[in-house]
Amino acid sequence: MPTKTLQIPTADGQADAFAAFPDQGERHPGVLMYADGFGIRPVLREMARELAGHGYYVLVPNLFYRHGPAPVVELPEHIGEEVRPQVFAQLMPFIEEHTAERVLSDADAYLRFLTAQPEVSAGPVAVTDYCIGGLLATRTAAAHPGQVAALAAFHGPVGVDGPDNLAKLTAEAHFGHAEADLTPEALGELNQALDTAGVDYTSEIYPGTIHGFTMSDTDAFNSAALQRHWDRLLPLLDRTLANS
Template sequence: MPDKMMHIPTADGQADAFAAFPDDGVRHPGVLMYADGFGIRPALRELARELAGHGYYVLVPNLFYRHGPAPVIELPEYIGEDARPAVFAQLMPLIEAHTAERVLSDADAYLEFLTTRPEVAAGPVAVTGYCIGGLLAMRTAAAHPGRVAAVAGFHGPVGADGPEALHRLLSTLTAEVHLGHAATDMTPEALVELDQALDAAGVDHTSEIYPGTAHGFTMSDTDAFDPAGLRRHWDRLLPLLDRTLAGR
């Protein structure tokens, strides 16, 4: 599976990015993949390559490129409980500086870059994201109705900004949505409220708590990793992409 590092022109410079795609001379649907806060690293490259192997061009931008190329901070090979405090002490200022304005400006650049790649098929794309990337995926899809056919977020803080912000976010969303929540992130009561908001906005969606999972369950280099949760993630993501991007 070919992969390469790319540079995406943005309003604030250039974002480095990882791309994985089939090497078969055929144009494939594009998927913009937002990393979790830990960023581009072997575990994310593994996810991107796996998805690309199912027939997609997958682009993973460095969210915090304004602070340097990936890896923006030094990460241990395994991000366990003991390492988390020091890692988050470095990450939180970067996350806090990544304002909604920056998110949307970057999303414009990422989608423009992705959809003009010669290896990417014409038409709508999909956006997926993990942790904070799940929220960024939803914001990107909402800002580009008609251009994004599917959006998926896993263990992401989709309703973190409150009910009013969630209502605004959903009001322009036209993509089909799947949200896979960690059991430690979402109560059944909160899930009902989120589903009601999605229904009220007319969003075609599935939204579920993945049993027994902790925040970060898709990430193989963390102590939250759950193999069953990762399999469930693929069982939901791949049919979503097949339904919305099939035939391109």
């Protein structure tokens, strides 16, 4: 499985990024993968390689490149509950400084770079994400309705920007929520907003999960939910990017 470490030109400098893609000498549909708040690390690289193995060029940018290359803070091999508060205390200033304007500016640069890669086929792309990346991916898909054909967000705050932003979505979407993040009532309100907006979507709570359930290097990891995530993500990409 070929991988690369790349530098993406942006309006504010160079964003380091990880890319994985099939070793077949062909062009493949592009997927922009937003990391969770902990950023690019071994588990994210492994997930990108897993997805690439299904026939996609996967680009994972360092969201907080303005503060240095990934990882922007030192991370333990396992991010357990005993170290999570300390790590998040270091990351929160970066998250708070990552304004909507920065998100959209970076998204333009990421998509421009992704679609220009020689291994990426012409046609629409997908955006997938985890945790805070869910908000970033939703904003990216809403801002690029003609380019993003699929949106998959897992344990992310996808409804934070309200129904007006959801109404801009033209991508087919899947939202996989942690049980500890969203009440059934809140899920109903989100789904009603998606219905009103006419979005083609699935949106569900993954049973028995807490925030971060896809990440195997955290205490939140749930192996059954991770498999459910793949079972939802791969058919979505196959439907929307098959002709790319």
